[in-house]
Amino acid sequence: MSIIHPGIHPGIHPGFDRSVVVRGADAEVVGAPTARIQLLADSSATGGALSTVRVTLAKDADGARPHRHDASAEMFYVLDGAVQVLSGSDIVTAERGDVIVVPPRIAHAFAAARGKTAELLVVITPGVERFDYFRKLTRIAHGEEPPETLRDVQELYDTYFLSSPEWESARR
Template sequence: MSLIVRDFTESVVVRQAEAEVIGQAPTTIRLLADAGSTGGALSTQRVTLNNGADGAKPHHHANSAELFYILDGTAQLLSGDQVVTAERGDLVVVPPGLSHAFAAAPGHDADILIVITPGVERFEYFRHLERIAYGKVPPESLLDVQELYDTYFRASPTWNSARSLVGE
């Protein structure tokens, strides 16, 4: 499968002031580029997490790899059955099918650039998460769109144990 689609012939430039922002502290997501603007090559967003905030619960992508680059701070990432602590400048790439999750490390902030490749239309997924956060739709509604967004939720005792220390 080719990552680059023929319609992706122009550079994509997203100015910080023009990026759509989802959520508010302790978790904000800046939507940068989606599969539609990159010919399916990738989807990318910047996630800022304050004071140990959760980013994403354990899940996997059947068809896409996910890259996490720590711009600043300290994050915890689940990669399979391993919890990795990553700091500014660290990179973690999770292959398709492997369970993963992310959060700011307990007591820390984290600013993370996330790239999914090949890309899927994920901006509406993040808008859906915002509707859940504001009580407009129930959390279970995500189960109905797992295939659409190539995001399949999983249980992870390893992650639950690591995150149980948050707030202690």
């Protein structure tokens, strides 16, 4: 038996002994004009197994600055377009149909490749409750919160910000 959610809501914990179905048309969308994030399934909906979002990046748009996750791996599946991904000190360009998996504790970042748009499915496993993180990023993008507030929640969202000379050079 499947559970069909019209959108994932805080407080719903179906465990992971049943399928979780999220209708794309009902999923919450957050972000800025150049980076649209569709919130698909958060950790609470999957019994902690994974969290997943769909990211749409405008031409040349940044997706995420360099960071690491200590407890989770992150997978990037390119649905369309092309994306640059920092993985450690390597810069990888991936195109439609490509998958990049970054292990825990490895610096990574992503952005639309130069002159390209990108659409990605991003999966983090094991899951981290991250939808509020993306909502916070949206408030920061709209000037409703200062960017410095992200430092206060790094541990909560297992997202630790880093500097990367390789990434800065590649994105100039």
